[in-house]
Amino acid sequence: MAEGTGRGEMLSIWFFVGGLTLVYGLVLLPYGAWEWFFHHEPPTVLNNLHPTFWWGLLMTLFGAFYTLRYRPRPGDINKT
Amino acid sequence: MQSMAALLTTQLTRLTPVDILILVLYFAMVIFIGFYVKGSTNTSEEFFLAGREMSAWVAGLSFVSANLGSLELMGWAGSAYQYGILAMHWYWIGAIPAMLFLGIVMMPFYYISKTHSVPGYLQLRFGEGARGLSAVSFGFMTILMSGVNMYAMALVMKVVLGWNINFSIWVGAITVAVYVMLGGLRSAIINEVLQFVLIWAGAALIPILGLVEAGGWTNLKAQIAHNVGSNDYTHLWSTLGHFRDNPMGVHWTGIVFGLGFVVSFGYWTTDFLVVQRVLSAHNLRAAKMAPVIGAAFKMAVPFIVILPGLICLGLTNHGVPLYHLVGENAVNAAHPYSYNEVLPLMLIRYCGPGLLGLGITALVAGFMSGMAGNVSAFSTVWTYDIYGAFMNKRASDQHYVAMGRWSTIIGMVVSIGTAYLVADAASIMDYVQALFSFFIAPLFGTVILGMLWKRATNAGGFWGLLVGTASSIGMFVYTTFGGPAALSRIAISADARPMAETLYRALWSWIICVVVTVVVSYMTTPKPEAELAGLVYGATPIPDDGAKSLWQKPIFWAIIVITVFFILNIIFF
Numbered sequence: 001m002a003e004g005t006g007r008g009e010m011l012s013i014w015f016f017v018g019g020l021t022l023v024y025g026l027v028l029l030p031y032g033a034w035e036w037f038f039h040h041e042p043p044t045v046l047n048n049l050h051p052t053f054w055w056g057l058l059m060t061l062f063g064a065f066y067t068l069r070y071r072p073r074p075g076d077i078n079k080t
Numbered sequence: 081m082q083s084m085a086a087l088l089t090t091q092l093t094r095l096t097p098v099d100i101l102i103l104v105l106y107f108a109m110v111i112f113i114g115f116y117v118k119g120s121t122n123t124s125e126e127f128f129l130a131g132r133e134m135s136a137w138v139a140g141l142s143f144v145s146a147n148l149g150s151l152e153l154m155g156w157a158g159s160a161y162q163y164g165i166l167a168m169h170w171y172w173i174g175a176i177p178a179m180l181f182l183g184i185v186m187m188p189f190y191y192i193s194k195t196h197s198v199p200g201y202l203q204l205r206f207g208e209g210a211r212g213l214s215a216v217s218f219g220f221m222t223i224l225m226s227g228v229n230m231y232a233m234a235l236v237m238k239v240v241l242g243w244n245i246n247f248s249i250w251v252g253a254i255t256v257a258v259y260v261m262l263g264g265l266r267s268a269i270i271n272e273v274l275q276f277v278l279i280w281a282g283a284a285l286i287p288i289l290g291l292v293e294a295g296g297w298t299n300l301k302a303q304i305a306h307n308v309g310s311n312d313y314t315h316l317w318s319t320l321g322h323f324r325d326n327p328m329g330v331h332w333t334g335i336v337f338g339l340g341f342v343v344s345f346g347y348w349t350t351d352f353l354v355v356q357r358v359l360s361a362h363n364l365r366a367a368k369m370a371p372v373i374g375a376a377f378k379m380a381v382p383f384i385v386i387l388p389g390l391i392c393l394g395l396t397n398h399g400v401p402l403y404h405l406v407g408e409n410a411v412n413a414a415h416p417y418s419y420n421e422v423l424p425l426m427l428i429r430y431c432g433p434g435l436l437g438l439g440i441t442a443l444v445a446g447f448m449s450g451m452a453g454n455v456s457a458f459s460t461v462w463t464y465d466i467y468g469a470f471m472n473k474r475a476s477d478q479h480y481v482a483m484g485r486w487s488t489i490i491g492m493v494v495s496i497g498t499a500y501l502v503a504d505a506a507s508i509m510d511y512v513q514a515l516f517s518f519f520i521a522p523l524f525g526t527v528i529l530g531m532l533w534k535r536a537t538n539a540g541g542f543w544g545l546l547v548g549t550a551s552s553i554g555m556f557v558y559t560t561f562g563g564p565a566a567l568s569r570i571a572i573s574a575d576a577r578p579m580a581e582t583l584y585r586a587l588w589s590w591i592i593c594v595v596v597t598v599v600v601s602y603m604t605t606p607k608p609e610a611e612l613a614g615l616v617y618g619a620t621p622i623p624d625d626g627a628k629s630l631w632q633k634p635i636f637w638a639i640i641v642i643t644v645f646f647i648l649n650i651i652f653f
Contacts, residue, residue, distance in 0.1 A: 011116065013138055013270050017277050020109050024102060024281070028434045031098050035432070042432025046289050052434045055285060 010072040018066025021059050028056030091242035092421075093428050099437025106278070106441045107255060110271055110448070114259030117266045124480045127264035128196060128460045129360050136366040138273060140373030143179075143357040144381075145272035148279060149450030150443045151232045153385050157426075158419030160389025161405055163328045163579075164304070164313025165652060167389065171382045172316075173340040176375050176645045178348035180638045182358070183371030186349050188622050189531050190359060191367045193614050197359075198352040198527070199465040205530040205615050206541030208469065213545055214526075215465035217519045218352060219458050223491050224515065226454035227498020233447035234499065240424045241440070249499050252444075256451045257492040260459070261485045265360060268449075268456040272357070275445040276377075282435075282442025283384040283423070289430040290391035303394035307401045313393065316652045322575070329577025338583025342590040343517070346524030353457045365625040368634035375641050379648065388426045451495065459487045514556060521586035522548025525593035532617045533601075534609065540601030548593025555585045 032053030034040060041047040095103070121127045134142070159167040195201040199218065203211035234248035259267045294300040301314045312319045312326055319325045320332035348354060348371075361367035395402040403425065408418045417425060427439040463483045468475070475483075526545045529536045559566045559581050564574075570588070571580040612619035627633040 013273055016109070016113060016270060017274060020105070020274060021277060021281065023105055024438060027098060027101060027105075028438070031434045044432045045429050046293060047432065049289070049292070051285055051289060051430065052432060055281075055435060055438075059281060 012070040012072075014066055014070040015072065018063050018068075018070060020063070022063025022067050025056050025058070025060030025063050028052055029060050030056075032056045091238075092240045092424055093436065095241060095437060095440065096433040098434045099440065102434070102437035103441050103444065106445060109274070110255060110259055113270050113274075114262040114267050117263040117270065121262070121264045121266055122481065124463075124477050124484070126266065127481050127484050128463065129356070130264070130266040130269055132360055133362045134269065134357075134360040134366070134370075136361060136369035136373055138269065139358050139361040139366060139370035141276050141377065142269040142272040142360075143354055143370055144374035144377050145276040145279075145449065146354050146357055146453045147378075148276065148381065148446060149229060149453075150236070150446030151229055151450060153279070153283075153443075153446060154236070154420050154423050156385050157389040157422040158405075160386040161393050161422050162389075162419050163326075164308075164393070165316055165386065165390065166313075166319075166326060166328045166330070168316060168382050168386050168652070169335050169339060171378060171386070172645060172649065173335065174344045175348060175378050176641065177340060178344040179371045179375035179378065180642060181345065182349045182355070183368045183375075183634055184638050186527075186531060187358060187367045187371065188364065188625075189615060189617070189620065190355065191361075191364050192620070192623060195359075196464045197461055198350055198355055198523075199461055201615075202526065202530070202541065203465070203469070205612075206526070206536075207538040209538065209542040210526065210545055211465055211469065213542065213549075214519075214523060215461050215469070217549070219461050219466060221516055221519065222353065222454040222458040222461070223494050224498050226451045226458070226491065226495035228502055229447050229450035229454065230495055231499040231502040233444065234503075236424070236443065236447075239421070245503065249496060252448055252451065253492050253496050253499075256448050256455065257489055260452050260456050261488045264484060264488075265356065265456050265460070268452045269357060269360060271445075271452060272449050275442075275449040278438075278442045278445045280384065282439040283388075283427075285435060286423070286426045286430055286439075287383055287387040287391065290388060290395075290426065294391060294394055300391065300394045303396055304390060306399075307394060307396065314390070314652075316649060318653055323571075323573045323577070323580065324575040328579050329575060330580045330583065331573065331576075334571065334580050334583040334587075338580075338587040342521045342524065342586045343583060345528070346520035346586065346590070350523045350527045351520060352461060353453050356457055356460060363626065364623060365627055365632065365634065368625055369637065372634050372637045372641060376637075376644075379641070379645060389422050392422045392426055451492075455488055455491045455495065458491045459484045462487045462491075517582055517586060518552045518556065518589075519549055521590040522552060522593035525590045526597060529594060529597050530616065534612055534616050534618055535601055535606055536597060537601045537604045537606055539604045540597040540599075543600045544593045544595075544597030547596045548589045551592045552585060552589035555588065559585070 032050060032055070035042070036050045036053050041050070120131065125131055156167055156170060190201060193201055193204055195204060199211045199215040202214050230249055230252055233252055234245045237243040237248045238245050259271065263270070291297065291300065294303060304313050305311050317332065320330065320335060323329050323331050358367055358370045361370050392403050392405070403417070404415055405417050405419050405422065406415045408420065411418050427436065431439055463480050467483055468480060522545050525548055526541050529544070530541060555570055559570050567576055567578065567581055568574040571584045609619050614620050625634070630636050
């Protein structure tokens with residue numbers, strides 16, 4: 001059901017949440033990998049922990065789960 | 081804040097292309113959502129109350145998110161640096177009991193009365209006088225607060241990133257106007273849920289990496305004690321026995337009765353900005369569950385707000401405090417950063433390109449959500465409780481929707497004017513924020529008596545609200561111009577500091593409101609019980625909320641939340 005976006009709509013509010021976090025994850029993950037593996041770490045404290053890479057990975061997984069779980073499917077239109 | 085901007089000659093950091101990409105993606109998503117939901121906002125119920133079809137989770141997240149603006153986040157992170165863990169009270173005792181009370185006790189009355197707004201409930205219970213007073217004051221406040229949010233965002237962007245103030249004000253205002261005008265409350269709610277996720281995504285790394293750097297919570301406490309020369313900054317209750325024993329200069333009675341009862345209950349149960357989110361729930365059980373869910377998430381917010389302030393307070397460099405932040409009036413070349421810059425400073429410390437963009441996006445989202453929340457609530461109260469109640473009572477539903485869209489635009493234009501007004505005189509910002517406190521405590525007195533006491537009359541409600549509000553304004557003027565002597569009388573101690581004034585002023589104005597309401601009610605004719613059905617406890621059969629199992633009962637989850645609340649307070653006692 002397309003929760004929160006109104007009667008007759010296909011996209012759920014959770015799909016938007018998943019979509020945005022997935023896109024952010026897909027931006028951060030490769031950027032973090034590039035920083036880590038090509039030694040371009042920013043001059044931040046604890047950069048040796050590669051937070052951009054790991055945070056990007058977490059957001060990708062979170063976003064992918066929500067995007068898939070709440071993706072629009074035929075017959076999903078909210079009629080309530 | 082303005083003095084801070086003027087003194088800082090260089091910005092804190094700059095965005096890289098990957099940060100800008102993250103920010104642009106957020107703006108694109110927000111505008112898309114506005115256009116996407118426009119087709120589902122054709123009736124007044126859809127535009128102003130999101131069709132009353134939100135689930136408990138959506139309404140609950142939106143409920144807590146509407147209060148999670150960036151002004152609040154940055155301010156309380158700064159307060160945590162300034163006052164220590166005492167700032168946590170504004171998130172726990174200053175929110176959780178009231179949110180649960182709203183869900184379990186008050187929501188049935190709001191919900192089954194089918195009111196569109198809190199002033200609307202006052203009209204049903206106390207007549208047009210109380211509604212008019214409440215609607216006009218609320219409309220005025222929300223529009224000013226929207227402007228304050230707008231200016232605060234522009235100023236933060238200038239200080240942190242060096243952006244032009246006009247650019248930030250206009251881009252923020254136009255974006256918010258477009259998505260609220262198109263999608264009404266539905267747009268605002270969707271964006272608030274997005275903003276809630278974004279704030280956690282953008283800010284959670286700060287406490288995680290901060291605790292790693294500090295060597296854990298126990299080490300952090302030891303470092304704070306070393307830096308400030310006292311253990312008082314990491315105890316929630318043990319220092320509240322006397323005003324002079326804690327950094328905030330408050331007493332436990334002020335925290336428990338002033339903050340925990342009056343201020344908190346006033347804000348969370350009668351401020352239409354947050355109550356409107358719960359009214360959008362699709363049934364009574366969802367409306368009762370939404371504040372309970374909101375309370376559970378609210379308890380976790382100090383992790384991303386209070387902890388960064390404490391980490392900043394505890395960081396050392398070879399045994400010397402790493403940061404020395406000062407009040408905004410004391411910013412100078414030797415101490416260039418104020419308390420309010422804790423969050424941006426910590427963000428820059430731990431987050432490089434990409435993560436920095438995410439953090440800045442979270443702040444921008446918080447500011448825009450603050451504007452949208454205020455403007456959407458203004459639009460509802462203006463259309464239903466001022467325009468529809470006093471100017472044009474018999475217009476068509478389509479007309480009211482059009483009025484809602486127009487009032488959104490006009491509200492944003494007034495907000496922009498307020499933003500520039502605040503930019504010219506920064507002290508106005510403090511007054512605008514103080515204005516909110518004038519109305520909230522007495523309003524809570526009026527609403528709670530209206531819901532729980534059948535004998536309260538129309539005249540009692542109106543005069544209680546008016547005299548309570550006037551007394552709050554009077555006390556504010558008295559303490560503002562009366563100096564320490566006035567403060568010591570209002571807060572009943574010569575050792576009280578300004579923070580205590582707000583708490584005791586709220587308490588007194590609430591008591592005055594209640595006393596006046598009771599006295600005037602006894603002097604006037606009671607309302608027939610038949611007119612109180614659906615509005616007052618004892619005159620209203622509470623309908624079954626449809627919960628079949630223990631897991632579906634809001635009261636069960638409320639007990640879980642309040643138990644965790646007590647455990648957390650004991651742990652950090």
